[in-house]
Amino acid sequence: MTGRLLNNRYMITERVGVGGMAEVYRAQDNVLGRTVAVKVMLSQYAEDEVFTARFRQEAAAAANLQSPYIVNVYDWGQDNGTYYIVMEFVRGSDLKNAINQRGAINQRKVAEIGSQVCQALSVAHGLDIIHRDIKPQNIMVQPDGNVKVMDFGIARAKNSTMAKTSAVLGTAHYISPEQAQGKDLTPASDIYSLGVVLYESVTGKLPFDGPDAVSVAMKQVQEAPVPPSQVNPAIDSDFEAIILKAMSKNPLDRFNTALEMRRALNDYLAGRTVNVGSFNTAQTAAMTSNLPVMNAGNGAYAGAGSTSVMPALAEEAHSTGTAGSNAYLNSNNKKQGRGKTIGIVVAILAAIALIAAAVHFLGNAADGVEVPTVTGSTLEEATDSIQKAGFTVGSVQYSYDSSVEAGKVVSQDPKGGSKAKAKSKINLIISEGEETVEVPDLTNMTPEAAQKALSAAGLKYVAGAAEHSDQVASGKVARQNPEAGTSVPAGSSVTYYLSAGEETVKIPNVVGMSESKAKVTLENAGFSVEVEKASSSSVNEGDVISQTPGANSGAKAGTTVLITVSAGTKSYTVKVTAGEGGTAWAEPDTVSEGGSVTIRYQAKPGYKVSQATGATGTDFKATSNTEGSFTVNNVTQNLSISVTFVPDSSGNTNGGGNGQTGNNTNTGGGTTSN
Template structure:
């Protein structure tokens, strides 16, 4: 597929699954450099305001749930016309596939899975969120054996206006009796579904099966499950009672909270005593002691039923239910008359529920509800009336996704069958909700922390940047939107924070010539002041030192000291005993050219005489313009007795 980036951040890699209203992709979070799962609403739903609202609600609800057994939601948003949710990417297999591959699981493993799912549901229920679709396909088994509950796609927060939906949701094999009948759901509905999941884990098969969803759903209402131990003898009595208590037809007979169920399962896992009552073994007829609510039907439904042939007082009422060996039986009536009544009522129940599934109503002409989402109010009203329906309440609300004056929501949904004359309630969009206006506070003179606090106090956001300025370091010296101006709440206000006066680093001038130093300082924006200093240890014409160094304001003058020759040299100290010509050569090589000669009495003599040097004056470091006088001893004059006039080296060899 062509690579696509959502939200400027999530690079889609490959498709990993498709659900009823969304497709899931493996993706790369380019900011945090991690693999994530991105759930994208299918295109046919993206333009539907109701589905879009549900999709966003799913993200907001799931993002608030934190549990090691719930798939984490990291982010959500809208990119163009695409709604997406960013979730934790899981490696593993779903529980349904695991059961198909391995069959029934070990009882302890069943309890462990049930405990972890209970823990996840406990967190959701505390947030008033009912999952509504607990099934093995939505349970991911990780490589370490732990599980995570996935897909809150049809979950609803109790306080959401989207809960008013009569559609039967979920998968028929796992839905509770009350969910089958479209009744309001609570935490115990999820507990029933979890009981079915544990039943399947323990036995390798679902408790109720059939050729279609309706027949399975009818069994959820009317039949009791075969005890798991009769399918898998490895299921012990304690685990069986826990599972069957979860699957009680009457919600009040089940575990009342997911946390209660979790604690019981943990007790079972630790080998402690499990105090769970025996399950209900009778589904009584309506009106009889012990009858469950699942058999209560309206008078209108009963009136639709006709007597069926073959129902007589001779029919046995102790036939086992759904293949049961007899542990779960229908109560035997006390008379033939009661038998007939029970049989007829049973038929009424079946037909009534079938009618409820097929039409959603108990009688009356059925018509199709028109889909009026996105249409203007007048058109919507006309279409509803033309369909033989009535217009119910018409409310208005702000909606970011639907244009003003258009229908944003309808109840019941379009393209569903309803009794003629049913009221259709509408919600008309008022357009995007106008933003609240607030005044921008004065930020100049504050520190960054103070500026952020001032903005947050009125519902604004800050965007700080640093810049050199004469203001004190860390102080705000400029704001993008002037103080006192009204802006929408949530607006981002840019401002600048001083990093201190503008400075530039003085370049390193070591070993540079004067020309190189001048060029480097000029390029850095500094002025130059050059001075010269005699220094024979540094190459003539190169930098000895510069001042100031470090960071300085642009334009500052940098004083550079350049080395020059001193004009002095050291008189050679090894001239004693040399001939005049050798001594003169050594002095010339050292830079001395003014040379005088004298005898041992100080009388001038010619430098051309045959003599040896017995003394030098002056010695040490001298100006090369100085006259160096050599004391010489003429031949035959006792040259060995002469002493130097100043050369410490003038001693007899």
């Protein structure tokens, strides 16, 4: 699949995950130029109408869900028999991976995750969509700590026609009791599954486990969970109450909505009183006395109608190939004995739980001492207050908290004002203040590299408008805000600006403008101006003759443009003198700079031209010429021409000799006649 181009748009680059019915790949959207995740249905299901319908249903359901805590769905389609869904590419790892690596997670962090998942579920439930498979594997934790709920692959809208095929899907460790029994589901089923997720996250252990999916599902239906505080004593009683209420066996005993559960979690996080109604841990422990018990004769639960737990797990057992579940389905004798045993054990456990609760209550009544409130105190002050009240300081943990000053108590367990045995331990969590991180230097990075660097630092990224830069190549980061090295709160946004390359400006045309107007025009366009003067007989004095670089060419702002301005024209006089024996004159006797003048001469009878000297002193030699002319070109100074005549020894009586014309050029300030 890697290297394949789907519908001439999505280039598959690498596989990042695989599920029961699909594989997920990283891909490049060649139209929008962004990284996306592409979910591709496994080939063995492509011809199954049920699976393809479910695949299309996932895209349609998820595409309508808009929440910062839900993975966005952009597109879906089919290419040569390959069905795919295009989604937002989420960086980070799933919650299950975090639990496997760390074990129990800080309870405040777990509560924050739960609150965000509740917000996502409230959006889905508002559109009559039930997720049906809430589990840690479907909750992505991003580098900034926020979560994204994904995989609505088995979500079902209430008006869906796929009720039968989708009713029993789910993962045994997280499904609700009613889901295990194949009953119609409500949003309360998602709330139960989230309760299991929170339980596992805060304890590091699943509330129900077993050798196979069927045995786990039976426990979901019949057994009460061990209170989380018995697994992790650091768990706050209010948070424990929220988890156990969500995991109530009866859907009516759970939170009415995901939004209601979110409010309870937010109250806990803010230190406000948490109200979960009349629910308490003792009630949870005693729940099993009222639960339906497996009927040894037919495998159904008494009081549950004729719905059996078996169909609910049949599809999962088939898909996972779990040997234990098949053995269960094929053994009536084992099933009967197991049902009776479970009933007895459940009754014993319930009795023990009630006795334990009663002993705990009586002990506290006899020996209970009021716990001092030390939240907001320094560790030293808290220790002093705890010891004076007859208690000891238990575990001291540190956690970032932007709402509590560094070094002061964020929370305590047991809570202040509650009763506890004298000399018992009080556990504390101390604030480390707001978590800050250093902004990395993104200069010259590609957008992908910049985003990766920011995510790794626990920061969000925002792409700003491209800017021209003569220092950074086009398409790479030219500037960022905040600047590199700045300390900012974790999760802050950093804006990066890509280079649009070196900026060039079109040079305006100023030829023919006056010098002053040309300078203003060029300077307003961002250019420097240099002026040179030149004479011109065709351009009025003070107007621009030419410009360099030429008009409409592109150049960097600040480039110097040279304009040549007309200095007008100069006039020069021409003085011609003739010796004895003839006459000479200029036509005209005044000439503009660079112009030409004709020198004419006429010898008297018996004379001829001997020579003519000009400004350069170069002689003009005439041979038997008695009359004629020559031209001086490109006059750049006053001229003084002298024509000399000598007697004509040939006896020529000036019968009209041929005049000679000389082409004269000014060299070194003089005029040369040839």
